[in-house]
Amino acid sequence: MSHHALFRSLLRAAALLLVIFLLAACSTVQPTAAPVDAGAAAASVTPKSGGVLIAARAADAKGLDPHVQTAFTSFRALEHIYEPLLRLDADMNVVPGLAESWSWSEDGKTLTMALRKGVTFHDGTPMTADDVKFTFERILNEETGAAARSFFTAIESIETPDDATVVFTLSAPNAAILAAMTNPNSGILSKSWVEGGADPTTGTNGTGPFKLASWEPDNIMMLEANRAYWEAGLPRLDGIEFRTIPDESSILAALRSGDVDWAIINDPRVGMTAATTNLTVMRSPALAYHVLQLNASRPQFADQRVRLAISCAIDRQQVLDTASLGEGEVTSPATPPNYRAPLDQLECYTPDIARAKQLLADAGVSDLEFTVIAAADEPPTAVSEAQNIQAQLEAIGVKMNIETLELGVYVDRWLKGDFDAAVALNGGNPDPDNMFFRYWHSTGNLNKVANYSSPELDALLEEARSTTDIAKRQELYLQIQKMLAEAAPWVWLYVGYEYRVMQPDVLGYTPLSNGSTVYLRETYLNR
Amino acid sequence: MNQKWQKHGFIRLLRNWSGLLGLFLVTVYVTVAIFAETLALFPPNEQHPTDRLQPPGPVYRLGADEFGRDLLSRLIFGARNSLKVALTSVAAATLAGVTIGLLAAYIGGLSDNVIMRVIDLLFAFPAILLALFIAAVLGPGERNTIIAIAVVYLPIFARVGRAAALDVKDREFVDAARSLGAGHLRLIGRHILPNATAPIIVQVTLALSWAILTEASLSFLGLGVIPPAPSWGSMLSESRVLMELAPWTVIMPGLAIMFAILGFNLLGDGLRDVLDPKLQ
Numbered sequence: 089m090s091h092h093a094l095f096r097s098l099l100r101a102a103a104l105l106l107v108i109f110l111l112a113a114c115s116t117v118q119p120t121a122a123p124v125d126a127g128a129a130a131a132s133v134t135p136k137s138g139g140v141l142i143a144a145r146a147a148d149a150k151g152l153d154p155h156v157q158t159a160f161t162s163f164r165a166l167e168h169i170y171e172p173l174l175r176l177d178a179d180m181n182v183v184p185g186l187a188e189s190w191s192w193s194e195d196g197k198t199l200t201m202a203l204r205k206g207v208t209f210h211d212g213t214p215m216t217a218d219d220v221k222f223t224f225e226r227i228l229n230e231e232t233g234a235a236a237r238s239f240f241t242a243i244e245s246i247e248t249p250d251d252a253t254v255v256f257t258l259s260a261p262n263a264a265i266l267a268a269m270t271n272p273n274s275g276i277l278s279k280s281w282v283e284g285g286a287d288p289t290t291g292t293n294g295t296g297p298f299k300l301a302s303w304e305p306d307n308i309m310m311l312e313a314n315r316a317y318w319e320a321g322l323p324r325l326d327g328i329e330f331r332t333i334p335d336e337s338s339i340l341a342a343l344r345s346g347d348v349d350w351a352i353i354n355d356p357r358v359g360m361t362a363a364t365t366n367l368t369v370m371r372s373p374a375l376a377y378h379v380l381q382l383n384a385s386r387p388q389f390a391d392q393r394v395r396l397a398i399s400c401a402i403d404r405q406q407v408l409d410t411a412s413l414g415e416g417e418v419t420s421p422a423t424p425p426n427y428r429a430p431l432d433q434l435e436c437y438t439p440d441i442a443r444a445k446q447l448l449a450d451a452g453v454s455d456l457e458f459t460v461i462a463a464a465d466e467p468p469t470a471v472s473e474a475q476n477i478q479a480q481l482e483a484i485g486v487k488m489n490i491e492t493l494e495l496g497v498y499v500d501r502w503l504k505g506d507f508d509a510a511v512a513l514n515g516g517n518p519d520p521d522n523m524f525f526r527y528w529h530s531t532g533n534l535n536k537v538a539n540y541s542s543p544e545l546d547a548l549l550e551e552a553r554s555t556t557d558i559a560k561r562q563e564l565y566l567q568i569q570k571m572l573a574e575a576a577p578w579v580w581l582y583v584g585y586e587y588r589v590m591q592p593d594v595l596g597y598t599p600l601s602n603g604s605t606v607y608l609r610e611t612y613l614n615r
Numbered sequence: 616m617n618q619k620w621q622k623h624g625f626i627r628l629l630r631n632w633s634g635l636l637g638l639f640l641v642t643v644y645v646t647v648a649i650f651a652e653t654l655a656l657f658p659p660n661e662q663h664p665t666d667r668l669q670p671p672g673p674v675y676r677l678g679a680d681e682f683g684r685d686l687l688s689r690l691i692f693g694a695r696n697s698l699k700v701a702l703t704s705v706a707a708a709t710l711a712g713v714t715i716g717l718l719a720a721y722i723g724g725l726s727d728n729v730i731m732r733v734i735d736l737l738f739a740f741p742a743i744l745l746a747l748f749i750a751a752v753l754g755p756g757e758r759n760t761i762i763a764i765a766v767v768y769l770p771i772f773a774r775v776g777r778a779a780a781l782d783v784k785d786r787e788f789v790d791a792a793r794s795l796g797a798g799h800l801r802l803i804g805r806h807i808l809p810n811a812t813a814p815i816i817v818q819v820t821l822a823l824s825w826a827i828l829t830e831a832s833l834s835f836l837g838l839g840v841i842p843p844a845p846s847w848g849s850m851l852s853e854s855r856v857l858m859e860l861a862p863w864t865v866i867m868p869g870l871a872i873m874f875a876i877l878g879f880n881l882l883g884d885g886l887r888d889v890l891d892p893k894l895q
Contacts (some may be wrong), residue, residue, distance in 0.1 A: 356855055406664045410682045413681060475843045489841075490843075494751075
């Protein structure tokens with residue numbers, strides 16, 4: 089390109105930029121309309137049937153095998169096709185699904201489940217106890233590489249006295265197994281379908297309200313209504329067209345132009361922008377939590393007083409206010425609503441600079457310096473969180489360096505525990521055992537990421553796992569959370585919101601805090 | 616090239632409106648970068664969480680970002696950062712590139728061929744792609760950004776240096792100097808290089824604008840400066856989702872990048888009009 093041509097095109101680009109900026113400045117809108125919080129859906133209209141919902145999200149499903157997929161994006165598609173034995177209600181309580189009822193034996197080692205009758209797979213064959221037995225045996229088979237396997241290792245044997253009854257015998261009492269049976273990773277597969285040679289990685293055959301009609305990966309996934317679904321009158325939609333639109337700002341633009349009916353939004357800043365429009369925004373506190381992980385195996389953090397000093401120095405609300413614009417809630421170590429510890433009972437949840445300095449002095453540490461790793465765009469708030477924490481730690485004379493990494497590199501190093509500290513967004517779970525055991529029990533599969541354990545913690549975690557009484561469990565998990573807050577291997581920060589943004593005439597949807605979108609089965613278009 | 620000619624050229628630059636505008640923009644930019652401490656009202660990384668996303672006003676002249684950091688102060692220190700990266704990388708590219716080019720032309724033959732083919736290889740990559748690749752391999756950080764930009768713009772200077780040297784190396788005055796007993800270094804340094812200064816000056820000015828843009832692009836993609844250090848590119852990247860909630864956080868760094876690049880381009884264009892003998 090000659091200099092003159094370059095110059096002219098630059099001038100043109102400059103003029104264009106100026107116009108765009110001026111337009112943007114003119115159309116500034118102030119956030120006024122408050123988003124609808126979970127459960128406040130309009131109920132005054134009689135539900136209608138029919139129509140295809142056009143849904144958008146930033147990333148497509150990664151595969152079809154319900155037992156192997158671990159990505160949230162895969163769950164959001166497969167949960168409409170496959171169903172687990174049990175469901176969660178809006179408060180994260182376990183309620184009946186494909187299993188109508190269940191009972192525990194006196195010693196907590198035998199779980200008997202009564203299956204719903206009249207449920208069929210998409211290929212028309214009835215679902216029976218054999219399929220359930222086959223499903224759990226497939227999950228437990230190490231060759232499957234099932235994501236939920238570790239939740240079910242307590243299962244010793246599975247009996248099927250009749251077509252509608254399944255009896256699980258456990259090696260030790262394990263109350264968390266019920267919550268694990270609500271996981272999309274324990275969806276029921278058809279025994280005859282798989283044994284007949286079908287491949288669950290390329291085809292689907294579930295009991296869910298929708299069946300897979302076609303799929304072009306990273307573009308469009310079409311689901312059509314399963315007219316033989318067991319729940320009367322559902323699904324209301326004729327189908328769902330899932331579109332992959334990689335940038336959430338673009339998804340919002342598509343919603344505003346009316347090209348998309350319903351969408352999953354994760355970036356709080358996009359969610360807030362959506363709240364300024366006439367679109368319906370539903371938000372609910374997520375189970376996934378933002379956390380600053382301190383690596384206790386590194387010399388800087390070997391001393392508990394140093395870790396606690398960091399925890400005391402950080403104003404969690406300020407991290408939330410700056411990185412996520414206040415869109416979320418400060419959280420205790422456990423994030424399911426019914427297990428959260430009252431924040432005032434946890435060590436250092438009230439910021440106390442003087443105490444933090446004193447703790448550092450007691451530990452004999454004067455010039456603490458460490459490096460935190462953060463993934464560049466996952467979650468979108470990670471680097472912002474790191475920047476605010478860095479500024480806050482300056483107040484107690486601690487120097488924190490930030491190393492931003494590409495997501496793949498970050499995950500590698502995170503899994504190896506190769507970091508002084510890490511800013512992370514870790515997945516939550518409706519059951520605290522499934523959240524805590526893998527990180528904080530010395531035998532947990534992610535204990536080397538957490539790099540902290542103690543015999544007392546091990547004992548408490550084991551006791552809580554084998555306790556089926558809800559009140560007693562809550563008491564035990566409160567104790568565990570207090571211990572964790574005091575040991576401060578991590579600084580739990582906050583939970584963000586899950587946003588579901590939809591056109592005003594999309595009704596009947598209920599958001600769930602584990603991110604599940606199963607309520608699309610009740611959703612309808614009022615048009 | 617003597618003093619009088621240079622003075623004459625400078626006056627003619629002042630008569631060239633676009634060159635003058637470029638000179639003005641560049642002067643403002645360099646002044647801001649040099650006197651950043653004096654001009655900024657706040658330390659660039661100081662957070663005031665209660666004032667987050669304040670619109671432009673009496674305290675935060677150009678508004679505040681999501682951490683309540685003063686945007687103007689960050690832009691001022693961002694100017695210093697981008698000037699530092701641009702100057703260092705272009706200086707390195709010029710020094711290495713021109714030396715390689717002069718030597719290749721002076722030695723000639725097979726060495727010339729081999730050197731220039733390697734340079735062609737570097738040339739074959741689109742600049743931003745090569746910069747991305749180098750920055751991704753070396754990792755983020757100011758030093759690595761400088762290396763990436765220097766490598767990307769080195770081939771242009773090698774070409775410019777070689778072309779100028781080829782033009783004059785067989786002229787009579789060079790032969791005369793050689794027959795008077797001048798050594799290789801003296802021949803290159805005193806007789807060949809001065810003939811290449813005019814195109815090099817133009818090239819440096821234009822390369823500075825590309826370097827600013829490349830630095831901003833790398834920072835935008837998270838491969839430039841390490842946060843929280845202020846960089847125009849990373850400021851733009853961090854605030855692009857705030858476009859509607861707080862447009863000033865996006866507009867201001869965007870305008871800063873635009874004016875800096877426009878300035879260097881206009882200046883380079885003006886200089887070329889003045890210095891290029893073919894256009895006179």
